[in-house]
Amino acid sequence: VKAASARLIPSDADPGATEADVVAFIDAQLAKGHIGSFKGEIRAGLRQMDVLAHRAGSASFAQAAPALQDDVLRQLQHGMRLEGRWSSRHFFLVLLTLTLEGFLCDPVYGGNRDKMGWRFIGFEPRPPHPRCPYRGRA
């Protein structure tokens, strides 16, 4: 997940998914109810990523060169059957959506570390109302 999200929002002159610790957000969400229900699909997708990387001569997706990683992600994006009942395109969209959430969410959710995502886009939310201690409930 870490390697994939780093390709979906890569680091360049500006921080990407790695610096914003998107994977911490996704891990925390997968441990909870609704997003947790995607766990099986995400495991199947990750296994497929390794299979495709292996076929192209790499030990695993995480160890593959960035260009190969992008190629694997493009194959998933264009769609194939994963083991189980899932489509790789749906898996790709779930992963992309969770990565965007983890990049730009309130830091209480674990992602957007040090407000890196928010600083990248110049987003300054108004401070939380003092009466509202319940951020991060989802």
Added chain:
Amino acid sequence: MERRHSASLGPDVTRKGAADAIVVGSGAGGASAALGLARAGFRVVVLEKGPAYDLRDFARDEIASCRRDMFVPLADEDPHVKVDERGRPQRTNEGWTACCVGGGTVHMSAFTYRLHPEDLRLRGILGQLEGSTLADWPISWDELLPYYERMEVELGVSGDAERNPFEVFRRPLPLPPLPENGMAQLVETACEKLGLHAYPTARAILSRAWQGRARCQLSLCCGSYGCDVGAKSTALSALLPKALATGRCQVRPLCLAHAIEVDDRGRATGVRYIDARGGEQRVQASVVVVACSALETARLLLLSRSPAHPDGLANESGLVGRNLMFCGFGTGMAEFGRSDPPMSTIDWRQPFVNRSFQDLYLINEKTSSVRKAGTVSFLLPHSNPIYTAERLALSGPEPLWGKPLKDALRHVYREVRELEFEVFSETLPTADSRVTLDPKIKDRFGLPAARFEVKPHALDAEVNRSLVDQGIEVLRAMGGQRVRVTRVAQKTYWLIAGTARFGDDPRTSVLDRDCRAHSVPNLFVTDGSFMPTSGAVPNTLTIEANALRVADRIAALGRAHELSRAKGRRY
């Protein structure tokens, strides 16, 4: 879910398990009816299937409010079933406005429009339209007007009636317009050039302190969020507290009503519901008011089957669930160079553009095919940056990711400012746009889910396009770049009407002019279900105003001992 989310609000007002009135649903239609009834002296129990949030829960949280099931349930747990264009039923969460105390008003954007007098007699004006079940309202707009005025005061609606050339007002709105983003002036100037008449959109958001509530703090967390200062005039912030203050109203959250009971004389006697612990409960009353959104109201009436009512309650006409209308929807967008004047001089902490026009609301030329179109409203794109990123990533035919996505984010957040418009267009009623009970798919309590199918009239898309074209023209006249249509000929799925239309003839309507079931003398409906036409505006204010009217009618009928008398024709 914490314990406070399931705790009842207000004292137990029942005696021996009976109240004077039960209201099912606590949103726009339910809370307004409960307020009117409690003030008229009724002891009211409000049953709400969702939790009771309070201001503390409405943190400025981009994930919980906007992107999870805080307001709208998951399709796995509480599905609606939507029949797609190819006739296949699909689980969806579309068609839920919200499940919580206060209903959809809690996370609404609070655009506040009245219907036009002509909206109530469109059938007479447009004539019989092939393929539509268009019908006039049984009441006149003048009967609604005092209730619009009363509701606008209850809510503290802000705006400027004098500058609104389209809607009819007798007096000013209670509060002045909200402060504005500088884009508002630019929209207005461009509209003038094109001969269009932009005016400040009225909002159910406080521009000044009102009835003990603080004014808007311009947090940018408005539509899709709950308001953490209570300045958005929701059923939860503006209506239910007053109902509870009478001491005659109790709101029971996490209570799902699933059957209205009737006696052998055909009168409603009470409501069966599943409480927060999953237990089967029953409450009795001499009046039952249903207001759980047009989709769920149809479902509840259809679920209330009995030997005497094999097709569901109040369904002698077979019209319960039919004439379902979702307001037509479309959007467009443009970009403006961030450092170009006048963008560089605008205060971007101001969230409200608040300009609308209705120059194509009703066209009085019989030669035009587009005669009733609707409303165009300008606004800044939603403030949640995750929505923006998702829009950039997922709006094309193939998802954008990697460097192209980052470049798109840099472009939108560093190089340009964006302006958006929304259109609300007329949806003509059709008999086959309808709600039924799904034969297979059930909710988490094992009750059949509401299945809906939309068979739009051919004119719906055409009138929607004509409004989107107007919006695009304005963006061009403003000098916008990348001016583009982002949604066209779509439906809102949150502005719902129809399914139990009112009328004078029991053969062609479900409810009478008092929104009382033709065949059940003490059963009323006060959400958008009653509307034979939905207007081409968000219908929240109309639902709220009408619910106050119905509450007055219930009190009058009660005084005249008319609520227990069998009435109408059986056939």
